[in-house]
Amino acid sequence: MKSINAILKQEVRVEYASKHTARPHPFWVMVQKEVGDHVRSWRFLILLFLILLTCIGSLYTSISNLPKSVNQNDPQNAFLFLKLFTLSDGSLPPFHVFIGFLGPLLGIALGFDAVNSEQNRGTLSRITSQPIHRDYLINAKFTGSLIVISTLFFALGFLVMGLGLIITGIPPTAEEFLRIIFFLALSVLYVAFWLNMSILFSIRFKQAATSALTSIAVWLFFTIFYQIIISLVAKLTMPGQGASEAEVVNYQHFILGLLRLVPSQLFSDATTTLLMPAVRSLGPLTMEQVYGAIPSPLPLGQSLLLVWPQLTGLIASTILCFAFSYFSFMKKEIRSR
Amino acid sequence: MGSGIIELRGLTKRYGTFLAVDRLDLSVNKGEVFGLLGPNGAGKSTTILMMLGLTEPSGGSVSVCGIDATSNPVEVKKRVGYLPDDVGFYEDYSGLDNLIYTARLNRISREEAESRALSLLKRVGLSDAASKKAGKYSRGMRQRLGLADVLIKNPEIIILDEPTLGIDPQGVREFLDLIVKLSREEQLTVLLSSHHLHQVQQVCDRVGIFVGGRLLAMGDIPTLSHQLFNKDSFALTVKVKPAAVTCTENEKQKLKAVISAVPGVTTIEFSGDTITIGCTSDAAADVSRAIVNAGFDLIYLNNKEFGLDEIYQRYFEAGGASGIRK
Incomplete structure (x- = not known):
C-alpha cells in the first residue's frame, strides 16, 4: 500500500513537473516537428504559391465582374460580399471552385509520404522505440498537417476578405462573415478527408510514388470519371416520356444519391449552399413547393440545416479513412528499412 | 523466477506457418555484455522487436527490467535504448537536432537535451560534425550517432541490432571498444546481435547461439566450447x-x-x-x-x-542436420 502511494505521489510529481517546466508531452513535440517540416518543405512552398496565385486570380475576376452582377431583383444583392468568393465571368473559376479543385491536391501532397518515407529513411523503427505509444506517430502526422492546412485556409480566406474590403469598400455583414467562416471550416474538413486518404495509402504502400499516384488516381476518378459513369447510368435509367411525376422525382433522387457518394460532390453542394444563400434545396423541387415561395435568401441556420447531411457525410468518410489507417498502422510490424 | 534483467520464457513468434522464434528461453544478467549470435534470418531481430514490444509474440513471455514488454511497452522503452540495424536519421536535420528530438520524445527539457546531446556527441567523437546534416554522415558516423541517440535517454539496457554491419574493420574495433567502455562506465547491460563471430568474441561476456529460431547454446566462450566438444x-x-x-x-x-x-x-x-x-x-x-x-x-x-568459429561451424554441421528440427 505504501509503495503504491509512493508511486502515485511520484506520478503526480512527474505530471506536475512536466506541466510546469518546458517539457511538453511527446505528442506535441512530434506535432511541432511535423508542422515545422511541412512549412519548411519545398513541396508546401510550391503549393502555397499555386494557391496564392489562384486566390488572387479569382479575386480579380470576381471584383472586376462585381458591378455588372448587381441586379435589382437579385435576392443575393444583400450578400454582395459573398460574391467575392463565388462570382466569375467564366474565364477563371471562382474561389470556392478553385479550393474544391486544389484542396485535394494539397491534402494529398501533405500526406502521401507520411509513413512510408519514415520507413524508408529508417527513422520509423528508431522513433517507435522511444517511450511513446505507436499511435502518437500517425496522430501527430494528421494533427500537424491539419494545423498547417487550417492555418493556410483561414489565412487565405481572411486575406481575400481583407483585400475585397479594401478594394470594394463594402464591409461584410455578421452573417456573411459567419458564412465565410463556415465555408473555410468546411474546406479544411474536405482537405482533411484527402489528407487521411493519402496517409492511408502511405501506410499501405512502401513506395511514396505509388501512394502519391494512387491518391491522385482516386482524386481523378472522383472528379472526372465518376461523373461520366453517372451520366451513362443516368441515360440508361432515364424514365420514358409518359413517366409519372413520382417516377421522375425518384429518378432524380437516385441520380443525385449516386453523385453524392463522392466527397467532391458533397463539398461543392455544401459550399454552394453556404456561399449562395438563395439556394433553397439541393434536390428537385416540385411546382407546388416553389409556388408562393418568396424569392428571398435563406437565413444561415436554414442553410446549415440544408447542408447538414453533406457535412455528416464528409466527416464520416474522413473518420472512416482515419480508422482504416489507424488500424493498419497499429497492426503493422515495424522493422528497420 | 529468474533474476536476469531480461527474461524470455518460451517465447514464440509465428508468421503464418513459418516459425521465426521457437520456444526461446533466455536470461541476461544485469551489467553484462551479451551477444546474440546467429546467421541472417535466425530470428535475432524478431526476438529483439518482441523485447521492445514492437511486435507481439505468438506465445511465451518477455520481461525486461521486471516489466512485461508485451503489455507495457512504453515503460520498457523508457529503460531500453534500441539501435536498429541500418539506423536512419532525419537527413535534413543536423546530428545535434536529431538527438535533441529523441531526447524531447523522452520528456527531457530542451536545455537539458541540448547539453546532454553535446556531451554525448563528444563521447562518440562527433563533436565536429554536430551541426552537420545527418544526411551527409558516413555509415560509421551514423552508427556512432545512433549510439549517442540510444544513450541520450539514460537507459539501463541497450540493445544493438547488427551494430557493426557495413563499417570498416578499423571502425568496427573503435565502435565495439566504445560500447564496452560505455557499458562499463555506466553499468549498462548490453545485448548485441551479430553474425560476425570474431567481433562478438572480442567484446561479449556471454553469447547465445541462435539458429532457426532456437537458442542452441549459451554461455561464455570456454563454457560453450566445453559444452560442445x-x-x-x-x-x-x-x-x-x-x-x-x-x-x-x-x-x-x-x-x-x-x-x-x-x-x-x-x-x-x-x-x-x-x-x-x-x-x-x-x-x-x-x-x-x-x-x-x-x-x-x-x-x-x-x-x-576452440573459438567461436569452430563452435559455430560445428553447430551448423549439427544444426543443419538435427539441431534445428529436433
Whole structure:
C-alpha cells in the first residue's frame, strides 16, 4: 500500500513537473516537428504559391465582374460580399471552385509520404522505440498537417476578405462573415478527408510514388470519371416520356444519391449552399413547393440545416479513412528499412 | 523466477506457418555484455522487436527490467535504448537536432537535451560534425550517432541490432571498444546481435547461439566450447621429427604410447605429418615434455583453443542436420 502511494505521489510529481517546466508531452513535440517540416518543405512552398496565385486570380475576376452582377431583383444583392468568393465571368473559376479543385491536391501532397518515407529513411523503427505509444506517430502526422492546412485556409480566406474590403469598400455583414467562416471550416474538413486518404495509402504502400499516384488516381476518378459513369447510368435509367411525376422525382433522387457518394460532390453542394444563400434545396423541387415561395435568401441556420447531411457525410468518410489507417498502422510490424 | 534483467520464457513468434522464434528461453544478467549470435534470418531481430514490444509474440513471455514488454511497452522503452540495424536519421536535420528530438520524445527539457546531446556527441567523437546534416554522415558516423541517440535517454539496457554491419574493420574495433567502455562506465547491460563471430568474441561476456529460431547454446566462450566438444575441449596439433609420415610403424607406436600416457589425453589422430591430440585439459606442456623425453624432436606444437568459429561451424554441421528440427 505504501509503495503504491509512493508511486502515485511520484506520478503526480512527474505530471506536475512536466506541466510546469518546458517539457511538453511527446505528442506535441512530434506535432511541432511535423508542422515545422511541412512549412519548411519545398513541396508546401510550391503549393502555397499555386494557391496564392489562384486566390488572387479569382479575386480579380470576381471584383472586376462585381458591378455588372448587381441586379435589382437579385435576392443575393444583400450578400454582395459573398460574391467575392463565388462570382466569375467564366474565364477563371471562382474561389470556392478553385479550393474544391486544389484542396485535394494539397491534402494529398501533405500526406502521401507520411509513413512510408519514415520507413524508408529508417527513422520509423528508431522513433517507435522511444517511450511513446505507436499511435502518437500517425496522430501527430494528421494533427500537424491539419494545423498547417487550417492555418493556410483561414489565412487565405481572411486575406481575400481583407483585400475585397479594401478594394470594394463594402464591409461584410455578421452573417456573411459567419458564412465565410463556415465555408473555410468546411474546406479544411474536405482537405482533411484527402489528407487521411493519402496517409492511408502511405501506410499501405512502401513506395511514396505509388501512394502519391494512387491518391491522385482516386482524386481523378472522383472528379472526372465518376461523373461520366453517372451520366451513362443516368441515360440508361432515364424514365420514358409518359413517366409519372413520382417516377421522375425518384429518378432524380437516385441520380443525385449516386453523385453524392463522392466527397467532391458533397463539398461543392455544401459550399454552394453556404456561399449562395438563395439556394433553397439541393434536390428537385416540385411546382407546388416553389409556388408562393418568396424569392428571398435563406437565413444561415436554414442553410446549415440544408447542408447538414453533406457535412455528416464528409466527416464520416474522413473518420472512416482515419480508422482504416489507424488500424493498419497499429497492426503493422515495424522493422528497420 | 529468474533474476536476469531480461527474461524470455518460451517465447514464440509465428508468421503464418513459418516459425521465426521457437520456444526461446533466455536470461541476461544485469551489467553484462551479451551477444546474440546467429546467421541472417535466425530470428535475432524478431526476438529483439518482441523485447521492445514492437511486435507481439505468438506465445511465451518477455520481461525486461521486471516489466512485461508485451503489455507495457512504453515503460520498457523508457529503460531500453534500441539501435536498429541500418539506423536512419532525419537527413535534413543536423546530428545535434536529431538527438535533441529523441531526447524531447523522452520528456527531457530542451536545455537539458541540448547539453546532454553535446556531451554525448563528444563521447562518440562527433563533436565536429554536430551541426552537420545527418544526411551527409558516413555509415560509421551514423552508427556512432545512433549510439549517442540510444544513450541520450539514460537507459539501463541497450540493445544493438547488427551494430557493426557495413563499417570498416578499423571502425568496427573503435565502435565495439566504445560500447564496452560505455557499458562499463555506466553499468549498462548490453545485448548485441551479430553474425560476425570474431567481433562478438572480442567484446561479449556471454553469447547465445541462435539458429532457426532456437537458442542452441549459451554461455561464455570456454563454457560453450566445453559444452560442445565435451570430450576434447582442448586440441593440440603437433609435428615431430622424424615426421609422422616417414617414421617406421615401430616409432609410431612408441610415439602413440608416450602421448597417451600423458594424463588427460583422450584421442590421438595421425593425419599426414601432423598429429592431432584431443585432451580434456590443457596438456601442451606435458605432451611436449613426453615427446622430447622419448627422443623425438618437437618441431611444431599448436594449442588449438576452440573459438567461436569452430563452435559455430560445428553447430551448423549439427544444426543443419538435427539441431534445428529436433
